[in-house]
Amino acid sequence: AQKITQTQPGMFVQEKEAVTLDCTYDTSDPSYGLFWYKQPSSGEMIFLIYQGSYDQQNATEGRYSLNFQKARKSANLVISASQLGDSAMYFCAMREGRGSTLGRLYFGRGTQLTVWP
Amino acid sequence: DTAVSQTPKYLVTQMGNDKSIKCEQNLGHDTMYWYKQDSKKFLKIMFSYNNKELIINETVPNRFSPKSPDKAHLNLHINSLELGDSAVYFCASSQFLASETQYFGPGTRLLVL
Numbered sequence: 001a002q003k004i005t006q007t008q009p010g011m012f013v014q015e016k017e018a019v020t021l022d023c024t025y026d027t028s029d030p031s032y033g034l035f036w037y038k039q040p041s042s043g044e045m046i047f048l049i050y051q052g053s054y055d056q057q058n059a060t061e062g063r064y065s066l067n068f069q070k071a072r073k074s075a076n077l078v079i080s081a082s083q084l085g086d087s088a089m090y091f092c093a094m095r096e097g098r099g100s101t102l103g104r105l106y107f108g109r110g111t112q113l114t115v116w117p
Numbered sequence: 118d119t120a121v122s123q124t125p126k127y128l129v130t131q132m133g134n135d136k137s138i139k140c141e142q143n144l145g146h147d148t149m150y151w152y153k154q155d156s157k158k159f160l161k162i163m164f165s166y167n168n169k170e171l172i173i174n175e176t177v178p179n180r181f182s183p184k185s186p187d188k189a190h191l192n193l194h195i196n197s198l199e200l201g202d203s204a205v206y207f208c209a210s211s212q213f214l215a216s217e218t219q220y221f222g223p224g225t226r227l228l229v230l
Contacts, residue, residue, distance in 0.1 A: 104165065105152075
């Protein structure tokens with residue numbers, strides 16, 4: 001079974017609008033971390049936001065927020081007030097807390113976000 | 118200052134050759150990783166090292182051998198390159214194994230002809 005599922009291969013949003021990128025995860029480990037990374041066309045991987053499984057509040061970083069719904073095993077990324085520079089591939093990832101796999105990030109297939117004027 | 122750097126950025130080579138990719142981090146982190154991103158953009162871990170000790174060795178052909186001379190460096194050597202090795206290879210580092218953030222290098226684009 002896939003650890004991370006991103007069901008939206010592509011998303012389009014108009015500048016200044018908000019957009020939600022979906023991510024669901026699968027783990028039986030009570031301790032885990034969820035991450036979002038941005039990969040622009042230049043290719044680098046840029047860390048955006050992190051949510052720990054025991055965190056009570058949803059993580060926020062500037063215009064990025066993570067809508068963490070533990071019971072649903074979802075960790076959607078919300079980008080508010082989209083900008084043209086947000087156009088990129090977005091990856092959801094998970095790190096489990098168990099010793100043998102500690103540190104390993106499992107990535108989803110990514111969502112290509114296009115922001116139009 | 119670049120936090121995680123990789124050289125070279127681009128690597129074009131013939132099948133059967135041996136090549137190395139170097140990675141250095143100046144963040145003082147204990148843990149370093151190699152990831153492979155295939156042509157469909159799927160990222161998968163290959164190796165991780167913690168304090169120069171191999172921690173994760175994913176199902177990777179023996180032709181791939183990582184080497185960590187010190188905590189700040191993790192190199193990847195590939196023997197007998199094959200067409201299917203063409204990909205982008207990312208190095209990453211984190212303060213500890215269970216750190217909240219892994220910082221990625223800019224990637225090395227390997228093309229095997």
